Amino acid sequence: MTCPKLYATAGAFILLASSALGQTTEETAESLMDRLDGVAPPAVLQNSTLLSPTESGEMQVLREGTNGWTCMYPGTNPMCADGGAMSFLQSWMKNEDPPDTLGFVYMLLGDEGASNTDPYAEGETADNNWVVTGPHVMLLGSGAQPLLESYPTDVPKDAGQPWVMWPGTPYAHLMLPTH
Structure with a gap:
C-alpha cells in the first residue's frame, strides 16, 4: 500500500x-x-x-x-x-468511523509494504514499523474486533503467524499469512 x-x-x-x-x-x-x-x-x-x-x-x-x-x-x-471489506476500506480512506461490518480481503500475491502502525503512512520511515507481507488474507471491521485481542500487535518473527495491523486505531484488522 x-x-x-x-x-x-x-x-x-x-x-x-x-x-x-x-x-x-x-x-x-x-x-x-x-x-x-x-x-x-x-x-x-x-x-x-x-x-x-x-x-x-x-x-x-x-x-x-x-x-x-x-x-x-x-x-x-x-x-x-x-462488500464488507470495501465499505470498511472506504471509511479508512475517508478517515471516517468504520461501519459495523465484517469484511474479507484476499491478497494471495502479497504486497509491496505498509506501515504496521500508521494507517496513513505513505512510505517507510525509521519508526513506522514498515512490513512487506507475502501471500495473506485480512479480516476487517467490527466483526473481526473480538479476534484481535488474541493476536500480537507486532509482526511475528515467524512470518507465517497472524498479527494485528494498525493496532490502537479504528482500522485495526487481522493479517493472516497463507504461506
Missing part, C-alpha cells in the same frame, strides 16, 4: 497506489484477469467486478461482477475484497 489514494467507483472503495497513476496502457478485462491470476481463489476472481486505474488515476469498471467481490490491481498491490 504505497502512497494510497482513494477513488470511489460504483459505490465501491478502491485503494490506488501512486505508481498506478500515469499508466498509459489500456487495460482490458482479459488482461487484468491475467495479471490477477492467483490473487484469490478462481471462483472468487472469475465472477468478480474488475476495476482498473485509468491514465488520470480514476478507477474504471472493466467488468460488472455477480458474486459480490471486487478485484483490482492498483499499482503494486493486487487484491479481491468482499
